[in-house]
Amino acid sequence: MNPIGSTKLMCLLGNPVSHSISPAMHNLSFDELNLDCSYMAFNIEENNFKAAVDGLKAMGCVGFNLTMPFKTAIIPLLDEIDSVASLAHSVNTVVNEDGKLKGYTTDGYGFLKSMEECGISYKGTTMTVLGAGGVATSIVTQAAKDGVSKINIFKRKNATFEKTVDFADRISKATECDCFVYDMADNDILEFSLQESDILINGTNVGMGDDDTSLIPKDFLHPSLTVCDTIYHPEQTRLLKDAASKGCKTMNGKFMLLYQGAAAFKLWTGQDMPVDIVKEKYFS
CATH class of the missing domain: 3.40.50.10860 (Leucine Dehydrogenase, chain A, domain 1)
Known part of the structure; x- marks a missing residue:
């Protein structure tokens, strides 16, 4: 028209x-x-x-x-x-x-709707979320409101780290979800979080475009972990490629x-x- x-x-x-x-x-x-x-x-x-x-x-x-x-x-x-x-x-x-x-x-709604579209159940699960920007916090908020039991957020320990800790506290108080924040550089806690998690979501821009890197060491991934990326260009980020090679179910951000x-x-x-x-x- x-x-x-x-x-x-x-x-x-x-x-x-x-x-x-x-x-x-x-x-x-x-x-x-x-x-x-x-x-x-x-x-x-x-x-x-x-x-x-x-x-x-x-x-x-x-x-x-x-x-x-x-x-x-x-x-x-x-x-x-x-x-x-x-x-x-x-x-x-x-x-x-x-x-x-x-x-x-509408970011959080859109992401959880796309998970449902791909047959990924999230209610009652434990999630690890990478990043605390606008998309990541929207996903965390919607997930917490919609029945995810526990969310571990990993981000860089920079000037906005304490703000993210305050955000996680608000989520825990406003919903029935336990929400925590950890330093992205702490690989021991990151590995433990992934072992207890059902779902991993990359909410950062790492892996976008020509960036063929991942925040997650390949050895931390396991077949019972569903791995999702908010990035849709490229459709298969390094994280998703690594996850698929480890037998994980994967989903990108296009939906x-x-x-x-x-x-x-x-x-x-x-x-x-x-x-x-x-x-x-x-x-x-």
Whole structure:
């Protein structure tokens, strides 16, 4: 559908965004449902981020997605934030409700939905999660709310380590999940965590693109461990290759993109994204 004067705008803000298939999947969905809407992607420099958000709000943009590096930077600019997004301290979807911006996170929902799609059960399990960025905290929050029993988070012991410890404490108090944080460099604890875990999730960007490295020594992996990666380019990261060679069930992040997008689509339009059509065209 060609944009006209009445066309409603949705978009993605991030840096970089040239690789994103979000415009293609949303615009296909608009066409399939005969909605007068258009989705675009904008590469925004960090020093122009507030101006971009103010501009979208002033233009009456229906809503927008956030990707790196803006999932936490958006929070001070919001008028309201959903409870899950507040707990995760991460927002990837904004709805403009009559000039008021409300933030949500659909990343965790999208990832757990993709796990279900792949036949991976997570309720009552123990998880090890690598990283504590916006995607990782969203997955941890949704997993804790949806019945995972224990989550061990591993991250670098840097300036944000104590903030992650506070996040884990909030998760433990707000849900029935026990959540802990450990230093990524402590291989002894990491190995022990993987031995007691049912599921490993890489929520970092290690292994993305041409990076053929993994945070996990291959010898730490075992066949009863399901190994998931939030990365979808490449489809098989070094972590997933190592896991497959050890007999682990594996899953990459491509369906997370689909289902987090479907959840955002529902928030903006009130309609269900035609996921089967989108999946066949862009995810087969």
